[in-house]
Amino acid sequence: MSVINPKHNLMLILLSKLSGEESKEEIYNRTRFAWKTKLERATNVDYVISHNSNEEIVGIFKPNKWLKGDDKEFKSIDRGSYPDRIGFIGEEAPDEIQKMYRDRTTPPRKKGAANPIRYLESTHDDEGESDNEDLVIQTVIEDLKNYFTEEIKEGKKVFLKEQNFKVRPGYGPDKFYLDRVQGSYEYSLQNLIHHILWEDGHYEGFLNSRQLEDVKKAVDAEPDGIYGTGINDDLNDSEYEEDEVAQESLDIIYFQVIQHVGSLLEEFEFFDSTDFADMGYIETDDDSDTDDEFDNLFDDEENEHSENLVNYTYFAGVCVDDEEIDDLVSTAFKFLNAAYVNLDQEVDGEPPQFYLVGNKKSGDNFLSSSKDLELVEIFKGVEWQEDPEPNEEDIKKIFEDNSKLTFLDDSYYMIWFAFQCPEESEEEMQDPGENWEMLFQNFAADLPDLALAGYNTKFEEIIWQQWSEGQFDEGAISNTDSSDYYSGSNVESEHQISLECFEILD
Numbered sequence: 001m002s003v004i005n006p007k008h009n010l011m012l013i014l015l016s017k018l019s020g021e022e023s024k025e026e027i028y029n030r031t032r033f034a035w036k037t038k039l040e041r042a043t044n045v046d047y048v049i050s051h052n053s054n055e056e057i058v059g060i061f062k063p064n065k066w067l068k069g070d071d072k073e074f075k076s077i078d079r080g081s082y083p084d085r086i087g088f089i090g091e092e093a094p095d096e097i098q099k100m101y102r103d104r105t106t107p108p109r110k111k112g113a114a115n116p117i118r119y120l121e122s123t124h125d126d127e128g129e130s131d132n133e134d135l136v137i138q139t140v141i142e143d144l145k146n147y148f149t150e151e152i153k154e155g156k157k158v159f160l161k162e163q164n165f166k167v168r169p170g171y172g173p174d175k176f177y178l179d180r181v182q183g184s185y186e187y188s189l190q191n192l193i194h195h196i197l198w199e200d201g202h203y204e205g206f207l208n209s210r211q212l213e214d215v216k217k218a219v220d221a222e223p224d225g226i227y228g229t230g231i232n233d234d235l236n237d238s239e240y241e242e243d244e245v246a247q248e249s250l251d252i253i254y255f256q257v258i259q260h261v262g263s264l265l266e267e268f269e270f271f272d273s274t275d276f277a278d279m280g281y282i283e284t285d286d287d288s289d290t291d292d293e294f295d296n297l298f299d300d301e302e303n304e305h306s307e308n309l310v311n312y313t314y315f316a317g318v319c320v321d322d323e324e325i326d327d328l329v330s331t332a333f334k335f336l337n338a339a340y341v342n343l344d345q346e347v348d349g350e351p352p353q354f355y356l357v358g359n360k361k362s363g364d365n366f367l368s369s370s371k372d373l374e375l376v377e378i379f380k381g382v383e384w385q386e387d388p389e390p391n392e393e394d395i396k397k398i399f400e401d402n403s404k405l406t407f408l409d410d411s412y413y414m415i416w417f418a419f420q421c422p423e424e425s426e427e428e429m430q431d432p433g434e435n436w437e438m439l440f441q442n443f444a445a446d447l448p449d450l451a452l453a454g455y456n457t458k459f460e461e462i463i464w465q466q467w468s469e470g471q472f473d474e475g476a477i478s479n480t481d482s483s484d485y486y487s488g489s490n491v492e493s494e495h496q497i498s499l500e501c502f503e504i505l506d
Contacts, residue, residue, distance in 0.1 A: 004057075004104040006120040008046035008097075011037075012106050014116040018052045024092075027059040029077050033087035034069035037117050038240045042066050042086060045119070047093050047101075055105040060098055063088035079383055080341050115248060136205045137249050144196065144257045152178070152264045163270050171195040173223055179265055181258055182275040182437075183478035186224040193257055194226040195219075203227075206249050208242060255281070274431060274458070310423045311347050313505045314439070314454035315357070315367065315497060317414035318447060328407060329396045331415055332356065334447065336379045336390040339419070342442035343382060345435065347420050351387055353380045355505075356398065357416040358405030366409035367416065368492075370500040375418055376402050411496055414451065420505055423457055433458025437477060440465055453497055456487075462502055463487040464495050 004010075015030050022030070031050040035042075043066050050059040067073055069082030073089060092098075107120070151167060152159075159165055165178035172195030173187070180188045197203050203215055211229065218227045228250065229243035262276040276282040320331045336354060343352055355375035359366055367373070378398050381387030399407065407415050424434050436456045443450050444467040451466045456476070464486045465475030476486035485494060492499050 002104050003055075003107050004049075004101050004120075006122050007100065008122050009044055010120040010122075011042065011045040011048045012118040012120060013048060013050045014109070015050050015052060015058065016116070018058065022058075024059075028061060028090075028092075031059050031061055032063070032090060033074050033077055033079065034082040034085035035087070035117055036085050038235075038237065039066055039068070039086050040237050041119070041240060042088070046122075047097060048088065048090070049101060049106065051106045055108060057102055057104065057106065060093040060101055061088075061090045062093045062097075063090040065089045078386060078389060080337060080389070115244070115251070137252060140197070140202045140205060141253055141256050143200075143202070144193065144253070145260045147196065148178075148257070148261050149264065152261070159268060165265065165268075165271075167192075171199055172219075178261055179271060179275070180480070181262075181279055181281065183480070184224075185226050189258055189261060190226050190254060191224060193254060197253075198227075207246055210239065211243070211246055278431060278434065278437070311420040311505075312423060312455040313418060313420050313502045314452060315501065316417045316419070316443065317409065317412055317451040318417075319412070319414050319449045320408065323408050325396065325399055328399055328415055329392055332378065332395050332399075332417075333390055333392045335417060335443075336395070338443055338446035339417075340379070340381060340387075340389055341383050342446065343419075343421070343439065345421050346382075347422060351380050351382045351385060352419050352421065354378055355418040356402075356407065357418050358402060358407050359409075360405060363406045363408045363410035365496055366406075366411060367497040367501050369498050370504055373501065373504065374402075374405055375504065376405070378417070412451065418501075418505060421454075431458070432456075432460075436463075440467070440477070443467075453491055453495070454502065459483070459487055461488045462491050462499060464491050464497075 013031055013035065015027070027050060031048060042063070045063060048061045048063055049057055050061075051057050066086055066088045069085035069087055071087075074081075074087055093101075107118075109118070151169065155165075155167060167176050167178060168174050169176070169192070171192060173191075175187055176189065176192040177187050178189055178192075181190065185191045185194075198215060198219055203212060207215065214229075215227045218225060229247040235243065258276070258279075259281045262273065262282045265271045265276075266273060266282070273282050316335065318331050318335045320327050339352070339354060345352070347353070354377075356378040357367070358374045358376055360372045360374060376398060378395065379390050381389070383389070409416060421435055421439060424432060433456050436454065436458070440450070440452050443452065447467070449467060451464065453464045454462060456463045459476060463476035463483070465477050466473045474486070476483040479486065484490065489499070491497050
């Protein structure tokens with residue numbers, strides 16, 4: 001099939017995890033809700049085209065009205081409320097439009113591009129300018145690849161002696177680990193790339209003066225972070241489009257350079273490629289062309305296997321602003337809504353059951369002993385099965401009916417929830433610890449603060465990880481140099497959670 005030649009202003013949307021069995025209505029609902037893009041730009045689109053990871057078109061729609069993601073129109077979709085995103089009311093495109101685009105493919109996504117949304121304009125007068133920008137980005141990528149090739153070549157003896165990939169190249173904080181690509185950006189490969197882009201003037205090749213000023217602010221305020229354009233509602237349409245283009249360029253640079261570094265580190269026997277593989281920078285033997293085959297494995301044999309997986313107990317803590325019941329209810333609703341949307345693994349063939357953790361005594365050392373704990377069923381269900389979503393009135397009644405219990409952990413000023421998730425499935429090619437980390441990251445994306453503790457199959461023991469104020473704060477995953485402090489018996493001695501608590505649901 002040939003690539004579409006846009007005769008209209010088009011929005012392209014990548015839909016992930018498609019089985020090929022979705023109904024037209026499901027494709028429509030997934031296409032129209034809910035996306036992080038500027039409302040003013042979306043209203044200039046003639047048609048919205050959704051496609052799968054193979055660039056095959058699965059839906060073509062004409063948006064009649066764009067709305068904020070918390071509009072009551074989307075309540076029937078039953079997928080939550082997103083005031084910072086948008087969606088549309090529309091209809092299938094007319095037959096002549098279907099005929100024009102349906103049997104073609106969308107343009108290949110640039111390797112490393114993370115944004116599921118792309119825009120195609122009906123005219124291409126700026127192709128020459130676009131080609132020049134692509135040349136600049138590729139030049140930056142080649143310069144960085146050459147730098148890391150030499151850095152790894154020169155550091156080989158030290159790496160082998162020290163059995164790690166620590167470098168002090170004179171950029172930024174001057175301490176980085178070439179194999180650190182997950183968790184906090186502190187000491188990470190991404191942080192090093194960011195400082196090279198800044199100090200060697202690479203940013204100036206593809207960012208404008210406004211964006212360069214933002215880079216300087218980011219470098220000064222957060223030297224251990226990286227620069228990203230983000231979403232800024234104060235920008236006009238032109239500035240917003242500039243930021244989208246810049247972020248796509250950044251995604252491509254980081255992906256291709258990190259992929260190159262990973263391929264060089266694979267030559268060292270002690271290199272652990274797990275994080276690189278998890279993030280898609282290194283392909284495993286089972287990756288690439290087998291995705292579609294495994295996406296459609298929903299037969300009885302697989303379901304039977306998933307029901308036989310070992311289930312592990314997790315404790316999730318979320319901070320509250322005050323100890324009044326309305327604050328407890330609001331915090332519980334916020335957590336359960338995030339769980340409803342993000343937790344998609346069944347437990348023994350059933351939707352996950354969430355428990356509110358109560359203490360029969362005081363709130364001091366709340367989880368230090370399992371004997372004083374009482375678990376109260378508070379919610380059961382997942383979004384993808386179209387189970388009823390959490391309800392604040394029901395949650396409040398549960399608190400009121402169990403008023404003899406203490407629910408506020410005074411030590412952390414948190415309320416805690418207990419639930420179970422299955423271990424990774426070898427048949428689904430999941431790596432040890434993958435479910436744990438995905439669970440944490442998904443929760444953290446929707447919650448301002450979070451502590452999660454539970455058995456991790458990668459560490460082969462119980463670990464602690466915390467997210468606070470929108471930052472990847474501390475824990476076994478992000479603080480790899482001191483992971484012992486956040487795992488095993490230290491979860492009990494340093495973080496006041498008795499290891500016996502993790503057997504409470506067995």
